Every structure is written in structure tokens, then in C-alpha cells.
Amino acid sequence: SYVLTQPPSVSVAPGKTARITCGGNNIGSKSVHWYQQKPGQAPVLVVYDDSDRPSGIPERFSGSNSGNTATLTISRVEAGDEADYYCQVWESSNGHPNWVFGGGTQLTVL
Amino acid sequence: QVQLVESGGGVVQLGRSLRLSCAASGFTFSSYGMHWVRQAPGKGLEWVAVMSNDGNNKFYADSVKGRFTISRDNSKNTLYLQMNSLRAEDTAVYFCAKDALEMSTLFDYWGQGTLVTVSS
Numbered sequence: 001s002y003v004l005t006q007p008p009s010v011s012v013a014p015g016k017t018a019r020i021t022c023g024g025n026n027i028g029s030k031s032v033h034w035y036q037q038k039p040g041q042a043p044v045l046v047v048y049d050d051s052d053r054p055s056g057i058p059e060r061f062s063g064s065n066s067g068n069t070a071t072l073t074i075s076r077v078e079a080g081d082e083a084d085y086y087c088q089v090w091e092s093s094n095g096h097p098n099w100v101f102g103g104g105t106q107l108t109v110l
Numbered sequence: 111q112v113q114l115v116e117s118g119g120g121v122v123q124l125g126r127s128l129r130l131s132c133a134a135s136g137f138t139f140s141s142y143g144m145h146w147v148r149q150a151p152g153k154g155l156e157w158v159a160v161m162s163n164d165g166n167n168k169f170y171a172d173s174v175k176g177r178f179t180i181s182r183d184n185s186k187n188t189l190y191l192q193m194n195s196l197r198a199e200d201t202a203v204y205f206c207a208k209d210a211l212e213m214s215t216l217f218d219y220w221g222q223g224t225l226v227t228v229s230s
Contacts (some may be wrong), residue, residue, distance in 0.1 A: 030227040031215050031216075033215070033216040033217075035155075035217075038153075041222070042205060042221060042222050042223060043155065043205070043207075043220050044220070045216065045217065045218055045219075048210075048216050048218075049216075054218065060164075086154065086155055088155075088216065089215070090214075090215035090216070091177075096169060097160070097169050097213075098149075098157065098169075098171070099145070099157035099160070099215070099217075100157070101153045101154055101155040101156065101157065102154070103157070104154040
């Protein structure tokens, strides 16, 4: 099945830009979604279809997707952005759909 | 606003069964596909199962196929997950998640989850 690879951790200073990558074979041909999960909480959709934001998500969150890498970019990082971030795609093999997650990236705000 | 509230989790012995429920509100339940996604302690997210809005289509992850059954009652706005022959590796927080459409590529709302612990 399809594999998504994320770095286990990313650290960034407040006010700087964090970039979290998600690697997959020809991922640029798929729609990538990103979820934020804070400790003990449910995941929250922050970016969908590569680069769209749900209502209520700050413009500081953006996404891109090309080739074998999708990227979630968080500008002007705040302490409240500290969380685990997961990328996700949908794939189908032999008519069987599968919703695939990356392993997750822990974002630490220094 | 969309609310998803899971229940039914707990401690269960190896090989036994458990049924989870997810009560939905704040949207037209019968118009949307619904999923179960789980997260083992300290681990990442794993998709488990999906049922289309009308109940006619359902799919499972290979890890639970033949043991878990997803169902829904649109008259009660409730999603279920019947889990049989439970294994230690099924220990996880189980989230129900709303699909963005009847069955699409993403989850737009999640519940808070219910913890299932399978013990020997």
C-alpha cells in the first residue's frame, strides 16, 4: 500500500516559519490533507486538497504539493501551534479504497 | 456546530468483543460518510473503516477485516463499530470522523475518541 514519510520532529523559534514535509511516490498527483493534533485532543483539519484552508484556520497555515513531496508551511509560528501534524491521502488498489496517514511530525516551538 | 461523541470503550480481554458508538449532531447525518480511525498509545493515526451515507458501501483496513463491522442508524444519527476477536494490537483510542461528502478523500470533523484497552 501507499507509504507517506514525515520527519519525526521539527523545531522552530516563535515568529519564524516551520515547514513540515510529507514524502510519497508521485504524491503530487494526489490530494494531500493535513491535520493538527494537540495532546489529548482530537485531530483538526488545517489544510485540505494540498493548499486550501477550512474556515477558521489562520492564513498562517498553507500547503503545497509537487513531485514526491507535499509541504505544510506555518508562518509566524506561535506557541499554540505546538502539536503533532499528520499528512493524509486517499488511494485505491484493486477497487479497495484506503485512507493513508503519514507517521506524524511533532512540532516544537522553542 | 458539528459534534461527534464516542462511547463504549473500556478494558476487554483478548478474544472478546466490544461495540463502540458515535452520536452525531449539528449536521445532516444521513448525507455524509462516516469513518473510524484509531491511534495506538504514543503512535500515529490509522484508518479503520468507512461507511457511506446510505450504508450501501463499507470498507475496512486489512488489519481489521473479518473481525470488525461498521454500521450506522440514520434514524438515530449514530455510527457503530462492532469489534470481535480483539487482539492486543487493537488497543487504541478510537475516533469517529465525518467525511466531507458521501465518501471522499478526507475527514472534516473528528470526535474526542474513546479508549479501548485489550488485556490478557
